[in-house]
Amino acid sequence: MFAVIKTGGKQYNVTAGDTITVMTLAGEPGDAVTFDHVLMLAGDGAPALGTPFIEGASVAGEIVEHTRGPKVIAFKKRRRQNSKRKRGHRQDLTRVKITGLPGAAPTN
Template sequence: MYAIVEIAGQQFKVEKGRYIFTNRLEGDSNAELVFDKVLLVDNNGTVTVGAPTVDGAKVKATILEHLKGDKVIVFKKKRRKGYQKSNGHRQYLTKLMISDIVA
């Protein structure tokens, strides 16, 4: 059983017992979150597509930790002009464990 859920403006395919990384969400570690913007539910071959969401479907998740992602290097250069600039950042992420999908 899996579901497509919208979390913070992004869509994720989630399954029970799996981990996902999302952009930083509000809440402490071990906090329980419920997402009700479920767009699709597949229950062993029976697919339910929402218009725009599936009525009564919810995804329950637990916040495991807040962390930072891998460093991304941004390098800009204009040839023959003597211009080059290097910049980088690390994205703030939240690690979630999907605990249940209610359809």
């Protein structure tokens, strides 16, 4: 069984026991989080599709850690103008372990 959830403006295909990296979430490591924006649920039978979300469905997870993404450097140079600009950025991320899906047996 798997679900497609939406968080941080992105969509993730998750199953029970997966660890995903999402945009930063509020909370400390060990806290439980709930993703209410479930776009699709698929299992043994026909998949359930939301318009845009499935009513009453939610995916449970647990925050594993807060981390930062790789460094991204934006370098702009204009030739023959003696003009250049260098900017760096690291995105704040959160690793989440999926603990439960609607209609699936809980995993430990």
